[in-house]
Amino acid sequence: MSISNPEYSQSNILRPIEIKGNNHSKGSLPALTLAAIGVVFGDIGTSPLYALKECFSPEHGIPFSSESVFGVISMVFWAFLVVVSLKYVLFVMRANNHGEGGILALMALALRTAPANSRRALTIMMLGVFGACMFYGDAVITPAISVLSAVEGLEIVSPQFTKYVIPITLTILVALFLIQKKGTALVGFLFGPIMVAWFLVLGIMGAYNIIDNPTILLAANPIFAINFLLEHSLQAFIVLGAVFLVLTGAEALYADMGHFGIRPIQYAWFLLTMPCLLLNYFGQGAMLLSNPEAISNPFFLMVPEAYTLTLVILATMATVIASQAVISGAYSMTSQAILLGFVPRMKISYTSEKEVGQIYMPTINWMLLALVIAVVLAFKQSSNLAAAYGIAVTTTMVITTLLAAVVMKVVWKWNSVLVAIVIGAFLLVDIAFFAANALKIAEGGWFPLLLGALCFLLLITWYKGRMLLRQKAIDGGIPLEAFIKSLLVSEPIRVNGTAVFLTAHVDYVPVAMLHNLKHNQVLHKRVIFLKMSIWDVPYVEDKDRIQLKEMGGGVYLVRAMYGFKETPDINQIMELLGTQYDIKCEPMETSFFLARDTVVPSAIPGMALWREKLFAWMYQNAAKPSDFFSIPTNRVVELGAKVEI
Structure with missing residues (x-):
């Protein structure tokens, strides 16, 4: 399974072929060894x-x-x-996850072993996220x-x-x-x-x-x-x-192995x-x-x-x-x-x-x-910081051992007795170190625990809030294929150029598209619905980056795949569309339509009201999609709406 990211989640477009690991390390063994000594x-x-x-x-x-x-x-x-x-x-x-290490890479690897939205998947996710939060204490x-x-x-x-x-x-x-x-x-x-x-x-x-x-x-x-x-x-x-x-x-x-x-x-x-x-x-x-x-x-x-x-x-x-x-x-x-x-x-x-x-x-x-x-x-x-240091690192080590146990049993298919012996021995040592450091919580160990708990609250609140937004969009969504078919039967005025609508759901019409038709009452001669998907691998090769589905009438559905150690880049996607599918979009004739929602906390069942207010504050202060995806600012059209959660 891939990470259940509410903003970049999967849909019914098939996943590309198995992507082979790429640790992105280049150079001779002596050179890499020297560099590793300096960084690791x-x-x-x-x-x-x-x-x-x-x-x-x-x-x-x-x-x-x-x-x-x-x-x-x-x-x-x-x-x-x-x-x-x-x-x-x-x-x-x-x-390692295709050559990458670290608590989040291990979490992504372990999540493949659990059914989506199952209790085991939730437990693995919680462990990985809390381990990552404790890293900030470190x-x-x-x-x-x-x-x-x-x-x-x-x-x-x-x-x-x-x-x-x-x-x-x-x-x-x-x-x-x-x-x-x-x-x-x-x-x-x-x-x-x-x-x-x-x-x-x-x-x-x-x-x-x-x-x-x-x-x-x-x-x-x-x-x-x-x-x-x-x-x-x-x-x-x-x-x-x-x-x-x-x-x-x-x-x-472990965390830096992907570099070297x-x-x-x-x-x-x-x-x-x-x-x-x-x-x-x-x-x-x-x-x-x-x-x-x-x-x-x-x-x-x-x-x-x-x-x-x-x-x-x-x-x-x-x-x-x-x-x-x-x-x-x-x-x-x-x-x-x-x-x-x-x-x-x-x-x-x-x-x-x-x-x-x-x-x-x-x-x-x-x-x-x-x-x-x-x-x-x-x-x-x-010396006063020693207690705080120990509790931060031991917590992450215990979580790493637990997630490694999942990988050994389900991914490597080791014998259960062997897994119990190996993991039991490691856990015995890890827990002994953790317990010894836990005695110093009052002397300073409270600091990384408090910092980790606050980070965990923020991360889980953001994740849960995005899930609520996604579900809200699905519940009120209009099926995309049926909508495009009916739209092409009685076309509005077609104007020159390309319109790219970023969407989080390939099965439903983007809100920005509906607002554009409602207010401008035009349709560009070429329309691209673009979905960014993040796979549970660190890197995706360019040949596997793009999937395209033609919907007729100059309308295309495009999914762009990225690994969790890459940053989506709209310019790269547009170039790949031209080289791989011969869909050449002139920069000055291309407009990018984004939905800019305003989240309104409400008494509707979802999260506690104070967490909804926290999520709304985080949502409004997040970087704009145009900045994050490197979209040219002079080609962006933002259309917003209020969403209650």
């Missing part, structure tokens, strides 16, 4: 700045000892192996905690810098969001080399400290983790929430990223065994004081890259949600002529900036 691993690569420091926070009540150091490092080691390497890199990344917290933790390294250089940490952090973050409209193409090629340098420095720092105390390598034995959990019970369970911080960014491996492919990400992880990260964590553990006082900021105290400032600068660059990746991810997620029918249309700017995925969304950008500034000012220290 920024979030997880900056976790050493704060993760281990948080594990030994005095608030957890863990007595500092060599046994606790071995226990925590052992948990970190096995968390990497089980959650990132086994779950994501080897299992979940196989559950997109707000990642820039705040990563940049803040890097700048806090200045306190190691000199305590006098403490009062400048927040101003410097805010300056960096504001500058980062201000340059978003310029795009990342100019600096994107630097991301890979800088992050390679960052990971190599992490590895060297770790190895340098491990040489002084190589016994820390024994922590790879899971017995240390098990004994630590058994001996300290509740305190160890609380620490588990901090241990999870080493995994933040694991979801990015599976193999580059796997190679980058196993050959560089994971070894260097583990070396650094083991190195921090080795240093703590020799110098327990270093727990105040173990990362920056790993190097001699003369190198601290240089490390702060490199760490700041790495955190800016990590923040850039998650900001771009928020744009991409929102763009997908718009096409899947969960978010109102918004202005989208393309910042690169070569890379389709490089987009800029002003509304999302300024909302994120406001929230990030508020978070930095409210939490003030990276």
